[in-house]
Amino acid sequence: MRMEILYSRGEKHGEEDKKEILEMLRSIEEHGLGEKKFLGGDTIGLADLAFFVVVHWLGVIEDVTGVKLLEAHKFPRLVAWIHDFKEVGVIKEKPA
Numbered sequence: 001m002r003m004e005i006l007y008s009r010g011e012k013h014g015e016e017d018k019k020e021i022l023e024m025l026r027s028i029e030e031h032g033l034g035e036k037k038f039l040g041g042d043t044i045g046l047a048d049l050a051f052f053v054v055v056h057w058l059g060v061i062e063d064v065t066g067v068k069l070l071e072a073h074k075f076p077r078l079v080a081w082i083h084d085f086k087e088v089g090v091i092k093e094k095p096a
Contacts, residue, residue: 033077
């Protein structure tokens with residue numbers, strides 16, 4: 001994902017980049033999750049772990065740029081996936 005260019009290439013390119021990122025998120029929302037709880041089904045898998053890294057940095061980019069991309073009303077499955085991912089025992093568990 002080319003999120004860093006949302007604010008580094010100017011307003012015109014930023015809008016194009018935002019549109020591209022939203023399209024990628026829409027594709028994951030529709031095709032990656034569907035009716036499944038996680039990307040691979042009902043249990044967390046490697047794809048979920050890898051995608052969470054992207055989601056984490058997406059949040060950082062949103063904070064830095066002030067551009068909100070992952071809105072609950074546009075991506076309800078992705079927002080639910082984030083919540084479910086964070087609630088998985090091994091993810092939620094804090095190291096001693």
